Amino acid sequence: MKRILVTGGAGFLGSHLCDRLLDLGEDVLCIDNFFTGSKRNISHRFSHPHFELLRHDVTFPLYVEVDQIYNLACPASPVHYQHDPVQTTKTSVHGAINMLGLAKRLRAKILQASTSEVYGDPEMHPQREEYWGRVNPIGIRSCYDEGKRCAETLFFDYHRQLRLEIKVMRIFNTYGPRMHPNDGRVVSNFIVQALKGEDITIYGDGQQTRSFCYVDDLIEGMIRLMGTPPDFTGPVNVGNPGEFTMLELAERVLQLTASKSKLIFKPLPEDDPRQRKPDINLAKTKLGWEPKVSLEDGLKETIAYFEKTIANNSFGIRS
Ligand code: NAD
Numbered sequence: 001m002k003r004i005l006v007t008g009g010a011g012f013l014g015s016h017l018c019d020r021l022l023d024l025g026e027d028v029l030c031i032d033n034f035f036t037g038s039k040r041n042i043s044h045r046f047s048h049p050h051f052e053l054l055r056h057d058v059t060f061p062l063y064v065e066v067d068q069i070y071n072l073a074c075p076a077s078p079v080h081y082q083h084d085p086v087q088t089t090k091t092s093v094h095g096a097i098n099m100l101g102l103a104k105r106l107r108a109k110i111l112q113a114s115t116s117e118v119y120g121d122p123e124m125h126p127q128r129e130e131y132w133g134r135v136n137p138i139g140i141r142s143c144y145d146e147g148k149r150c151a152e153t154l155f156f157d158y159h160r161q162l163r164l165e166i167k168v169m170r171i172f173n174t175y176g177p178r179m180h181p182n183d184g185r186v187v188s189n190f191i192v193q194a195l196k197g198e199d200i201t202i203y204g205d206g207q208q209t210r211s212f213c214y215v216d217d218l219i220e221g222m223i224r225l226m227g228t229p230p231d232f233t234g235p236v237n238v239g240n241p242g243e244f245t246m247l248e249l250a251e252r253v254l255q256l257t258a259s260k261s262k263l264i265f266k267p268l269p270e271d272d273p274r275q276r277k278p279d280i281n282l283a284k285t286k287l288g289w290e291p292k293v294s295l296e297d298g299l300k301e302t303i304a305y306f307e308k309t310i311a312n313n314s315f316g317i318r319s
């Protein structure tokens with residue numbers, strides 16, 4: 001049994017990762033400051049003998065003894081990461097330094113949850129890992145994009161300078177149960193709006209594209225990446241290459257929820273990428289991984305989750 005630290009473990013992806021690691025028989029230490037995560041996401045594990053939860057902010061040092069580290073702590077939705085942009089950069093950068101310092105002391109393997117946002121508004125389509133990206137360093141998304149880019153730099157410098165075993169995963173838009181209903185991301189927004197019969201908010205003309213990966217597929221890729229030989233560091237794209245415009249996504253959600261909500265158009269946020277789609281050939285080769293869950297099946301699971309959440313009002317009115 002390995003002792004595994006998951007930072008941001010009470011969040012959307014982190015809680016699914018904790019579940020998966022416990023099911024694999026590992027010992028899990030979940031740390032979170034509950035900025036966007038919630039104890040509700042992991043409360044079903046509280047009585048598990050190999051699960052431990054610690055309230056902690058990764059921008060502060062952490063002294064614990066573990067064998068592996070998954071560093072996921074960071075708000076991920078534009079609404080949340082722009083709420084306190086200085087804290088967002090600190091979380092990515094100071095958080096990476098502290099977790100790398102911890103990994104260095106323990107000689108532990110460490111995985112970074114990076115993002116397709118490191119490619120910015122890309123000129124290369126689909127995006128391959130070799131592409132350096134087109135990121136605005138001073139815009140409203142920069143706290144997240146540049147924070148994550150700097151974290152990647154730190155990971156590679158700890159690897160080169162201190163021979164740390166690192167794994168860098170560039171995650172493309174992922175969705176599924178336990179997304180926060182008020183986080184402003186497109187999948188959660190459209191589903192909640194459709195279920196409540198509210199207008200569906202399309203930003204811009206709705207022709208911008210994204211590729212949506214279901215959470216179970218993503219977690220499988222993450223576990224596989226951690227299991228690769230020491231000479232494989234990534235960065236590696238993990239996402240679903242199926243590409244949809246936001247109008248297409250809205251239509252699918254309306255159809256699957258049998259909702260009568262109407263589409264309304266709102267201004268496109270600043271620096272909103274036009275298109276995004278992963279090239280996953282590296283993941284296929286090195287991880288033997290590709291996504292299995294179709295958008296339709298994944299949306300059905302997510303809709304069922306939000307139906308329950310709304311019925312129980314279990315997220316209250318937090319915005
Ligand atoms: P999330 O907001 O649900 O989870 C992030 C978790 O980190 C939350 O539980 C939050 O409370 C915690 N956190 C934030 N700041 C912290 C701090 N300073 N100290 C300790 N904990 C802190 O988001 P998510 O979608 O689960 O994202 C998880 C990771 O994956 C993030 O690093 C994100 O950048 C990355 N990622 C996610 C996506 C996606 O589509 N979901 C895409 C690309 C990258």
Ligand code: UDP
Pocket residue numbers: 060061062063064097098099100101102103104105
């Ligand atoms: N650190 C930590 N836990 C540890 C070891 C280090 O949180 O078990 C933090 C420590 O506070 C430091 C950071 O990680 O600020 C980077 O550590 P490193 O050893 O690389 O740098 P140094 O301590 O030499 O500045």
Ligand code: UDP
Pocket residue numbers: 077078173184185186187189190201202203204206208210246268269272273
């Ligand atoms: N979007 C939208 N309506 C919404 C929320 C988002 O049209 O209610 C758009 C947004 O402008 C972007 C895309 O959907 O083009 C994905 O947005 P999200 O915030 O989910 O992720 P990101 O922009 O980080 O990929």
